Amino acid sequence: MSLAPSTPPTSGSAPAGGPSSDEAPQPAASAPVPSSWAPLRPLVLRLHFYAGVFVAPFLLIAAVTGFLYAGAFQAEKIVYRDELTVAAVGDAQLPISEQVAAARKAHPEGTVSAVRPSPEDDATTRVLLSGVKGVDPNHTLAVFVDPYTGKVRGALEQYGSTGALPLRTWIDEFHRDLHLGENGRLYSEFAASWLWVIAGGGIALWFSRRRALRKVRGTSGRRRTLGLHGSVGVWAAAGFIFLSATGLTWSTYAGANIDELRTSLGQSTPSVSAAAGGDHAGHGASTSAGGAEHGVGLDKVLAAARAEGLGDPVEMVPPADESSAYVVRQVQRSWPEKQDAVAVDPTTGEVTDVLRFADYPLLAKLTRWGIDLHTGVLFGLVNQIALMLLALSLVLLIVWGYRMWWQRGRGSAFGRPIPRGAWQQVPPQILVPGVVVVAVLGYFVPLLGIPLAGFIVADVILGEVAHRRGRKGVAAS
Helix, strand or coil: CCCCCCCCCCCCCCCCCCCCCCCCCCCHHHCCCCCCHHHHHHHHHHHHHHHHHHHHHHHHHHHHHHHHHHHHHHHHHHHCHHHHECCCCCCCCCCHHHHHHHHHHHCCCCEEEEEECCCCCCECEEEEEECCCCCCCCCEEEEEECCCCCCEEEEEEEECCCCECHHHHHHHHHHHHCCCHHHHHHHHHHHHHHHHHHHHHHHHHHHHCCHHHCCCCCCCHHHHHHHHHHHHHHHHHHHHHHHHHHHHCCCCHHHHHHHHHHHHCCCCCCCCCCECCCCCCCCCCCCCCCCCCCCCCHHHHHHHHHHCCCCCCEEEECCCCCCECEEEEECECCCCCECCEEEECCCCCCEEEEECHHHCCHHHHHHHHHHHHHHCCCCHHHHHHHHHHHHHHHHHHHHHHHHHHHHHCCCCCCCCCCCCCHHHHCCHHHHHHHHHHHHHHHHHCHHHHHHHHHHHHHHHHHHHHHHHHHHHHHHHC
């Protein structure tokens, strides 16, 4: 994949160590592809070049921060080991109600919004408090309780359904929005919107080249850079396209369009009903307005959930009001996913609604798996290492792409950009459907469509200006 391939060099600008036509549009006879590709190649090359040049800085930020985020899962276990684990594994755990009472005694501020019982023998229980002064309103204060002794081992700010603690939360927000809030999220959506375009264009350009021009061994200079760039890019392209697609599913604008499409197809993610009486009414679990104990209490609620087959790890959410039920849901995002949920009547302790992950619509399952794979939790450490390798590959590709552009200028200046007018070589029977497809994609992925439209307008204006200057020059001579 070539993020910034070079352009056909002008006379005297061919770089040492490789022929001047490394990335020039090849004649149809020299490429082992259908003849319809020949007029398309210059257009793909031009789009690929400019997209690489202008989008690469945003992709570089996303790659570096994504690399850090993938490593943050393991770092979190080390940094917060005292809070996450118990001093010694005991014979029997205290009832959940007693663990919550111990947490409330140490931290009476705020209200209990959820409880995550110890999922493993050596893990602590998390009691999550909302409305705590000094804690981000979108976060909770996690109080870590030793399930055997009731001792509070610490309290940390927590964010998200994966229970990110301060270190991972900071890196996550840096990756997502550069700590600039909602406006900052546009950077990551912009990068995700264009990554698949650059990757797809790179694949097409690489495989359209003669096999002899793809090799790395025995080459030097710009030819070697191009070989490294293309070889690594082709191997990593599928991962880039996956990251682009899954990243867009929870982006601001494209994500909203995807949600609307899923809803219209009846493929939205269901949720267990927190209302007494149940049925999948689409109501999500709510935050408790008071303490954790309501009616029959947490211990009987957890027992009812266990009876329905909900194994660890689970999260218990207290009723929002007198007409609501407890919600107990599994929160395991690693394979195999555990996402079953039940609602439990606080007055009787009976299960009023059950939702199984197996019953999710197909697109809801794919979305869940895709997001968890993108964030590095689906396959644990292996998943995280793969993401770090992809991020490192993207950094190298960007560096090699700019290096090729520099080498095209003989190592003293960047080479000339791809010439205009490539679209004029495309036959109408290919150009017109292509324009329609791009328009539809641009509508659903606005941070792809709007910049592309802006580039086309600017390109047309600059072309017209250059054309008029040329006509004046001819008239003057």
